[in-house]
Amino acid sequence: MSRFDPAVFAAIVGEPHVVTDADAARRFLTDWTGRRTGRADAVIRPRSTGEVAAVLTACRGRGIAVVPQGGNTGLVGGSVPADGDRPTIVLSTERMTDVGTPDPVEMCVGVQAGATVAAIEAAATSVGAHFAVDLASRDSATAGGIVATNAGGVHVVRHGGTRAQVLGIEAVLADGSVLRRWNPLRKDNVGYDLPGLLAGSEGTLAVITGVLFALVERPGQTAVAMVAIDSIDEVFALVAAVRTAGLTVEAVELMTKAGVRLVVESGSRPALAGESAFQVLLEVSGAEPAQRLADVLDTVGVADAVVEDGPARALWELREKHTEVIARASATVPVKLDVAIPRRGMGGFVAELDVWAPSEPYPCRPIVFGHAADGNLHVNLLDIPDEEQSAAAELMLAKVVERGGSVSAEHGVGRDKAAWLERVRDSADVAAMRAIKHAWDPEGLLNPGVLFV
Ligand SMILES: Cc1cc2nc3c(=O)[nH]c(=O)nc-3n(C[C@H](O)[C@H](O)[C@H](O)COP(=O)(O)OP(=O)(O)OC[C@H]3O[C@@H](n4cnc5c(N)ncnc54)[C@H](O)[C@@H]3O)c2cc1C
Numbered sequence: 001m002s003r004f005d006p007a008v009f010a011a012i013v014g015e016p017h018v019v020t021d022a023d024a025a026r027r028f029l030t031d032w033t034g035r036r037t038g039r040a041d042a043v044i045r046p047r048s049t050g051e052v053a054a055v056l057t058a059c060r061g062r063g064i065a066v067v068p069q070g071g072n073t074g075l076v077g078g079s080v081p082a083d084g085d086r087p088t089i090v091l092s093t094e095r096m097t098d099v100g101t102p103d104p105v106e107m108c109v110g111v112q113a114g115a116t117v118a119a120i121e122a123a124a125t126s127v128g129a130h131f132a133v134d135l136a137s138r139d140s141a142t143a144g145g146i147v148a149t150n151a152g153g154v155h156v157v158r159h160g161g162t163r164a165q166v167l168g169i170e171a172v173l174a175d176g177s178v179l180r181r182w183n184p185l186r187k188d189n190v191g192y193d194l195p196g197l198l199a200g201s202e203g204t205l206a207v208i209t210g211v212l213f214a215l216v217e218r219p220g221q222t223a224v225a226m227v228a229i230d231s232i233d234e235v236f237a238l239v240a241a242v243r244t245a246g247l248t249v250e251a252v253e254l255m256t257k258a259g260v261r262l263v264v265e266s267g268s269r270p271a272l273a274g275e276s277a278f279q280v281l282l283e284v285s286g287a288e289p290a291q292r293l294a295d296v297l298d299t300v301g302v303a304d305a306v307v308e309d310g311p312a313r314a315l316w317e318l319r320e321k322h323t324e325v326i327a328r329a330s331a332t333v334p335v336k337l338d339v340a341i342p343r344r345g346m347g348g349f350v351a352e353l354d355v356w357a358p359s360e361p362y363p364c365r366p367i368v369f370g371h372a373a374d375g376n377l378h379v380n381l382l383d384i385p386d387e388e389q390s391a392a393a394e395l396m397l398a399k400v401v402e403r404g405g406s407v408s409a410e411h412g413v414g415r416d417k418a419a420w421l422e423r424v425r426d427s428a429d430v431a432a433m434r435a436i437k438h439a440w441d442p443e444g445l446l447n448p449g450v451l452f453v
Contacts, residue, residue: 003062003087004041012046012054017095019043028090031080032073032137035333036415038081040067043090049170049178049209055091056207057176065445066091068203070114070145073137075336076414078202078450079145086448091207093144102127106184107215108167113144113208120213129215132159136320144208150200152410154251154283157373159216161410163199168212171198173205174441182212197436202412203447205440219250222310223289226318227302228276232347235280235372238300242284245296251283253319254372256350259326262367263318266325271306271315280372281319283310322369322378330382335364335393337379339400340409346375349403356399357381362392376409418453 009018019025020042028043030036041064046052059066065088067081081088093114100110104127111120117131117138124131133146135153145151146162147169159165168182181195198206227238232254239249257275264270272279284293294307308315326334341349350368357366364384370377384392397407397420407413407420422430437444437452 004064004089006042008058008062009042009044009055009089012058013044013051017045017047019045025090028069028072028092029080031075031077033075033327033333033336036077036080038067038083038088039085040081040088040090043092045092045095047095049172052091052172052207052209053176053178055089056172056174059089059445060175060443063087063443063445064089065448066207067447068144068148068207069093070142070148071116071137071140073141074145074149074414075338075411076408076416078149078412078414078447082415082449093142093209096209099123102129102215103184104129108184108212109215110168110182110210110212111143112210113142115143117141117143117146124215125218127215128218130218131213132165132216133162136323143211143213147199147208147211148201148203149412150410152371152374152376154253154371156371156376156410157252158248158250163196165214166195166199166211167214169195169198169208170210171206171208174443174446178209179206182210184212186214200412202414202450204437204451205446207446219248219285221287221289222250222283222285223293223307224310224312224315225282225284225293225297225305225307226271226315227280227282227297228272228274228304229278229280229302230276232278232350232372236343238280238282238302239373241296241300242282242293245292247284247286247289247292247296249282249373250285251281252371252373253281253369254377255279255281255319255322255369256367258365259322259367259369260318262325262329263321266321266328268317268321269314271318272304274304276304279318281315283312285310319369322367326367326380326382330365330380332382332384332386332389335381335384335389335396337381337393337396337400337407338409338411339377339379339397339405339407340375341377341400341403341405343375345403345405346372346377349399349405350377352399353379362388362395364392371410374409375405413451415449418449418451421451421453
C-alpha cells in the first residue's frame with residue numbers, strides 16, 4: 001500500500017497545488033532534453049518556506065522521497081525522479097518566485113528559490129547593479145537550481161560561478177528544520193561554510209527555499225567581437241592580449257564551424273563572411289571598448305572578425321541558440337556531456353573527437369561549444385541510437401579523464417554521471433561526501449540516485 005496520501009499534502013499547500021493528474025504532472029516528470037522520464041505520486045507546489053518544512057516533515061514520517069525541482073532546465077537528469085515504485089514526490093518551487101528589494105549599499109538581493117535568473121537580473125538592474133550569473137536558460141532556471149548545481153554560465157571568467165555569488169541561504173533540512181544564514185557580510189568566518197556546501201549539492205542535502213545573492217557593478221560600456229580562429233590555442237593568446245590592453249574580459253565563448261553552420265541554417269544571420277574552424281565570441285568592458293578591442297585584434301593579426309557595441313544580441317544569438325538547434329538537428333536525443341579540460345589540452349581533445357566521433361564503434365556527428373576561458377566544453381554527440389548512448393558517453397568521459405579533465409564542469413553529476421563519482425574521486429573523498437550526506441539526510445529521502453548511485 002502506498003504511503004502517499006494526497007490529503008496530507010493538500011492540507012499543507014492547498015488542493016490545487018498537489019498535482020496527481022498524469023497530464024498535468026508530465027512536464028515535471030520529463031527533463032529538458034526529453035531523455036529522462038520518471039514517476040512520482042504527486043508534484044507538490046508550496047508557496048513558502050513554512051510549507052516546504054511541513055511537506056518535508058510529512059515525507060520523513062512516511063518514508064517518501066523528495067525530488068526538488070526549479071526550472072527543470074538541468075541537463076544531467078537530477079531534476080526528475082527515477083522510474084521506480086518508491087513513494088516519491090517532486091517538490092516544485094515554481095510558486096516561490098518572490099524577489100526582494102535589492103540593496104544598493106550592501107550590494108545584494110534576497111530571493112525565493114523559484115525566482116528566475118532573468119527576474120534576479122531585472123531586480124539588480126533596477127538599482128543600477130548586475131547579477132553575475134547569466135546563462136541561456138535564464139528565463140526558466142531558478143535561484144535554487146543554479147545554487148544546487150553551482151551553475152557556471154557565461155561570466156565565470158569574470159566573476160566566478162554561482163557559489164561565489166551566495167552570501168546567505170535559507171534551506172529546509174530533511175527533518176523539516178529550517179537552516180537560515182542571511183547576512184550580507186562579505187567576511188564571516190564563523191564555522192563551516194554551509195551555504196557553500198549547499199552550492200553544488202544537487203538537491204541531495206536540503207531543499208533551498210531562499211538565497212541572498214551578492215550583486216556586482218554593471219560593466220558599463222561593453223563591446224562584443226566574433227573572431228575567426230584556426231586553433232583553440234589562439235583563444236588564450238587573444239584573451240591575454242585583450243587583458244594586456246587594459247580591457248576587462250566579460251565572456252569568452254567558443255563555437256565550431258559545424259555548430260555555427262547549424263545555427264545559421266536555423267535562420268540566424270552569420271557574423272563573418274568566411275567559415276573558419278572555430279569562432280570565438282569575446283565580450284569586453286572598459287573605456288571605448290569597441291575601438292580598443294578592434295585595435296587589439298588588428299595588432300594580433302586576426303584575419304576575420306567583427307566588433308560591435310554591446311549588448312550585440314545578434315552575435316550572442318549565434319552562441320546561445322546552439323543548445324536548441326543541436327536538439328532539433330539530431331536524429332536521436334543528443335548525448336550531451338559538459339566537461340572541463342586543462343586549457344593546453346583542449347585543442348588536442350577536440351581534434352581527437354573529430355577523428356573518433358565519425359568512426360566506430362559509435363559513429364556520430366560531434367558538435368562542441370563552450371565557455372572556452374574556463375576550459376569548459378559542451379560536447380554534443382548527434383545521431384547515436386538510443387541503445388548505444390550510454391556506452392558512447394562512457395567512452396567519451398573516459399577520454400576526458402585520461403586528459404586530466406573533469407566529467408562535470410558546471411552542470412553537476414545528477415543521475416547521468418552518478419556512476420562516475422567513485423571513479424574520479426578517491427576513496428577518502430567519497431567517504432567524506434557520503435558522511436555528509438548521511439549526517440544531513442540519514443534516511444536517504446532527498447533526491448535518491450542523484451550524485452550517489
Ligand atoms: C539552453 C540551456 C542553456 C544552459 N546553459 C547553462 C550554462 O551556461 N551553465 C550552466 O551551468 N548550466 C546551463 N544549463 C543547465 C541548467 O540551466 C542549469 O543547471 C541550472 O542551474 C538549472 O536550474 P533549474 O532551476 O532549471 O534547476 P532544475 O533543473 O530544476 O534542477 C537542477 C538540480 O538542482 C536541484 N534543485 C533545483 N531546485 C532546488 C532547490 N530549491 N533546492 C535544492 N535543490 C534544487 C534539482 O534537484 C536538480 O538536482 C543550461 C540549460 C539549458 C536548457
